Amino acid sequence: MNHPLASYRGFLLDIDGVLVRGKAVLPGAPEALAELKTRGHVLFLTNNSTKSRQGVAHHLRSLGFDVRPEEAVPSCYVAAQYLRQRYGLVRFWTLGEAGILEEMTLAGHVPVGPEEAQWIVVGMDRELTYAKLAQALRALLRGARFLATNRDATFPTPEGLVPGAGAIVGALVGMGFEPEEVVGKPSLRSFEVALSTLGLPPHEVLMIGDRLETDVLGAQKAGLDTALVLTGISREQDIAQEGIVPTWVADSLADLIRGKARPGKAAL
Numbered sequence: 170m171n172h173p174l175a176s177y178r179g180f181l182l183d184i185d186g187v188l189v190r191g192k193a194v195l196p197g198a199p200e201a202l203a204e205l206k207t208r209g210h211v212l213f214l215t216n217n218s219t220k221s222r223q224g225v226a227h228h229l230r231s232l233g234f235d236v237r238p239e240e241a242v243p244s245c246y247v248a249a250q251y252l253r254q255r256y257g258l259v260r261f262w263t264l265g266e267a268g269i270l271e272e273m274t275l276a277g278h279v280p281v282g283p284e285e286a287q288w289i290v291v292g293m294d295r296e297l298t299y300a301k302l303a304q305a306l307r308a309l310l311r312g313a314r315f316l317a318t319n320r321d322a323t324f325p326t327p328e329g330l331v332p333g334a335g336a337i338v339g340a341l342v343g344m345g346f347e348p349e350e351v352v353g354k355p356s357l358r359s360f361e362v363a364l365s366t367l368g369l370p371p372h373e374v375l376m377i378g379d380r381l382e383t384d385v386l387g388a389q390k391a392g393l394d395t396a397l398v399l400t401g402i403s404r405e406q407d408i409a410q411e412g413i414v415p416t417w418v419a420d421s422l423a424d425l426i427r428g429k430a431r432p433g434k435a436a437l
């Protein structure tokens with residue numbers, strides 16, 4: 170039997186639940202990544218909006234992974250590229266952390282106060298306050314447009330689940346405003362930016378992730394094959410339950426790279 174990875178020239182890798190769990194490195198993951206890089210071009214596609222490409226690479230390097238900034242595609246980078254391609258350079262204000270400000274500015278967008286912003290770019294903000302929400306409300310009432318980097322409800326930490334960007338987006342939804350665009354997985358925007366960075370057609374690229382409803386579903390909509398690894402959120406029995414069937418299932422990234430993967434259909 171052929172190696173399950175033999176027909177792909179590019180790989181999109183989710184980070185949390187695939188390479189790491191919180192700050193803990195998953196067993197064999199750095200070696201597996203090194204091996205994967207000999208098989209094709211690798212990009213790291215993460216809904217995290219708090220870190221720029223530079224920040225993601227720095228974080229992963231500190232954990233022992235060989236990652237360069239240009240290989241990272243966090244949702245804040247997708248937001249900046251999407252806005253530039255679709256609307257040109259915009260004046261923006263962010264309800265979020267450093268990653269958004271950094272990538273938006275690097276892309277050429279202009280940071281301004283909420284009263285002047287054409288776009289409010291929203292992501293996880295661990296320093297959210299009532300005053301910031303009031304500023305966002307005034308900007309939205311004035312007609313500012315609303316882009317969400319992602320709507321992940323929660324994410325796992327060593328202390329348990331904590332609120333994700335979805336909680337911040339939800340605060341604005343609770344005030345009567347829906348995001349005009351959400352760019353993080355499962356949105357096609359993430360995959361469009363990643364594929365254009367790779368320069369490969371979808372059928373030559375494999376998405377490797379741990380969540381059926383974001384990594385696998387989004388990649389399938391974009392025409393990619395998918396591999397679910399069982400080191401994160403989704404379990405094998407969720408495949409039948411959710412009806413989202415990945416091309417491949419493996420117990421871990423290390424197993425997938427060793428060729429120990431089974432077709433997702435087998436779980437039905």
Ligand SMILES: [Mg+2]
Nearest residue numbers: 183185186379
């Ligand atoms: Mg994940």
